[in-house]
Amino acid sequence: xxxxxxxxxxxxxxxxxxxxxxxxxxxxxxxxxxxxxxxxxxxxxxxxxxxxxxxxxxxxxxxxxxxxxxxxxxxxxxxxxxxxxxxxxxxxxxxxxxxxxxxxxxxxxxxxxxxxxxxxxxxxxxxxxxxxxxxxxxxxxxxxxxxxxxxxxxxxxxxxxxxxxxxxxxxxxxxxxxxxxxxxxxxxxxxxxxxxxxxxxxxxxxxxxxxxxxxxxxxxxxxxxxxxxxxxxxxxxxxxxxxxxxxxxxxxxxxxxxxxxxxxxxxxxxxxxxxxxxxxxxxxxxxxxxxxxxxxxxxxxxxxxxxxxxxxxxxxxxxxxxxxxxxxxxxxxxxxxxxxxxxxx
Amino acid sequence: xxxxxxxxxxxxxxxxxxxxxxxxxxxxxxxxxxxxxxxxxxxxxxxxxxxxxxxxxxxxxxxxxxxxxxxxxxxxxxxxxxxxxxxxxxxxxxxxxxxxxxxxxxxxxxxxxxxxxxxxxxxxxxxxxxxxxxxxxxxxxxxxxxxxxxxxxxxxxxxxxxxxxxxxxxxxxxxxxxxxxxxxxxxxxxxxxxxxxxxxxxxxxxxxxxxxxxxxxxxxxxxxxxxxxxxxxxxxxxxxxxxxxxxxxxxxxx
Numbered sequence: 001x002x003x004x005x006x007x008x009x010x011x012x013x014x015x016x017x018x019x020x021x022x023x024x025x026x027x028x029x030x031x032x033x034x035x036x037x038x039x040x041x042x043x044x045x046x047x048x049x050x051x052x053x054x055x056x057x058x059x060x061x062x063x064x065x066x067x068x069x070x071x072x073x074x075x076x077x078x079x080x081x082x083x084x085x086x087x088x089x090x091x092x093x094x095x096x097x098x099x100x101x102x103x104x105x106x107x108x109x110x111x112x113x114x115x116x117x118x119x120x121x122x123x124x125x126x127x128x129x130x131x132x133x134x135x136x137x138x139x140x141x142x143x144x145x146x147x148x149x150x151x152x153x154x155x156x157x158x159x160x161x162x163x164x165x166x167x168x169x170x171x172x173x174x175x176x177x178x179x180x181x182x183x184x185x186x187x188x189x190x191x192x193x194x195x196x197x198x199x200x201x202x203x204x205x206x207x208x209x210x211x212x213x214x215x216x217x218x219x220x221x222x223x224x225x226x227x228x229x230x231x232x233x234x235x236x237x238x239x240x241x242x243x244x245x246x247x248x249x250x251x252x253x254x255x256x257x258x259x260x261x262x263x264x265x266x267x268x269x270x271x272x273x274x275x276x277x278x279x280x281x282x283x284x285x286x287x288x289x290x291x292x293x294x295x296x297x298x299x300x301x302x303x304x305x306x307x308x309x310x311x312x313x314x315x316x317x318x319x320x321x322x323x324x325x326x327x328x329x330x331x332x333x334x335x336x337x338x339x340x341x342x343x344x345x
Numbered sequence: 346x347x348x349x350x351x352x353x354x355x356x357x358x359x360x361x362x363x364x365x366x367x368x369x370x371x372x373x374x375x376x377x378x379x380x381x382x383x384x385x386x387x388x389x390x391x392x393x394x395x396x397x398x399x400x401x402x403x404x405x406x407x408x409x410x411x412x413x414x415x416x417x418x419x420x421x422x423x424x425x426x427x428x429x430x431x432x433x434x435x436x437x438x439x440x441x442x443x444x445x446x447x448x449x450x451x452x453x454x455x456x457x458x459x460x461x462x463x464x465x466x467x468x469x470x471x472x473x474x475x476x477x478x479x480x481x482x483x484x485x486x487x488x489x490x491x492x493x494x495x496x497x498x499x500x501x502x503x504x505x506x507x508x509x510x511x512x513x514x515x516x517x518x519x520x521x522x523x524x525x526x527x528x529x530x531x532x533x534x535x536x537x538x539x540x541x542x543x544x545x546x547x548x549x550x551x552x553x554x555x556x557x558x559x560x561x562x563x564x565x566x567x568x569x570x571x572x573x574x575x576x577x578x579x580x581x582x583x584x585x586x587x588x589x590x591x592x593x594x595x596x597x598x599x
Contacts (some may be wrong), residue, residue, distance in 0.1 A: 085502035
């Protein structure tokens, strides 16, 4: 299996930086999620690895071998496109066989590998259909089958599930993960859906304005986001301004939060699931008097929208935690400083 | 009601002259006497008229050669213009269209001067070159319109699967734009087969194409054999049109 590495990748389009000095290693057999808002450069990075984008500067290595001068067709990649890009004039089986035919794999060997991979993605009986006769989920599986049948060194997925509806997406996430485990190909995928990234990836990288702001195992990044952007991008977070006061640091309303060694300008980040809301005054030093604006019931989970000092706070938890609260009015908000993090603005 | 009347009028203006001509080709009288006496005498005479037959075959084979050259060149140019970005591309695209707009009379004069200037003079090669130059923009316009509906990620998908640019063209691009190529080829054939001005200027005396022959026939004395050959050509070209329209759906639907 192949390790992919990019070093100092830069690309700009008419003055705007799509990629700015990106260096990153995608470990072999990993499922690596590239995450970011639209325009963050994640797709450009994926296309630079594929070879569709020529970087202005920087290098791309597959297992230490430089590939930046190789055309796409020589890189031995598999790619799944956002719209699947299935060949409309070919049957399901012909679509899958295309990459094999190009590699001069014909006859019995070809049919064997085609049916093997169609079985893997559970399209075994649909080989003679045309792509337009398939459902959205089946097209996605076909795109996957076509990309992996050639045993590529690296599998690149560009927003592979974004065209599907929610419930199908969740099913296919599990499916995608299973297929990737079975074939063990180094997989890099691009998404703007944080949940998808967390579900699928062993490693994630967060991009913003062409820069890599944070990368690592999903839980690491989630627990220690490092900066406000990454904290916001994964999950729901409440950020508090901190000012020096007396012998330590205080919130905006003067609530003393302790003697902490924070860099000036850093923000205190508390995840929505770490906020505790009570009707009665708690016996904890850090407690805020906030106005409960809305209680939202969402099945097993619930959430609260609060207003404190002109700032909107959000709390999530099992809905029982909130059911004893009044519909609106003054409540107490607390958290444990062990679960709070300092983040760069 | 009014709408139907409009349509009726339009069809009348389009087809009445053609119907009259077709009718006269079956009239025994040479002098357009009415009522029509049905006869196929002009078709029989046509079969013996070597001048008309020769220029018809000549028009057909020149049009076929022009069609092949213009369609191949035009398709290749369209694909290149669609696929690649290069300096001067915008200028080149603009420069390809004036041949459609410039009056053929002027193009023909310019070509005549040019071909004499380069020592090629009059003759079949000049006629073919001239026709290709006139037909090329039509092919490019039609094929480019079809290419605009081709999803670029299809080509990218093929490349990601290891296909060289040539295999991508053969397996993905050409099948998709085939209806456009057929339509472009029909245009090229029509431009050449119809072409009077450039053919008239560039043909050597004696080597006439059908339009040139019809022109001189009108001046020198018209025989209903011209009606007969015209009727045959109309029937054939309408049949070809219908087949092409059915096959290509005019390049619209996929």
